[in-house]
Amino acid sequence: KELIGKRPSKELFERAAQMEMERAKPLEHNKYKVELGKRAIVRALKMAAG
Structure with missing residues (x-):
């Protein structure tokens, strides 16, 4: 749920x-x-986000 609707970023992935x-x-x-x-x-x- 943390990722849904948010722009991919390193910070988001780390959270x-x-x-x-x-x-x-x-x-x-x-x-x-x-x-x-x-x-x-x-x-x-990161790989999945392209």
Whole structure:
């Protein structure tokens, strides 16, 4: 819903990724994967937006 009706932008994609990963519960040795997940979401959204 964060993306609907809004102009694609890096900032919008970063906000959407943050919202999507807010409830992620990393384990002790994989906390870095939350950041990787956010980056993957942003990258995928950029690709989808063209």
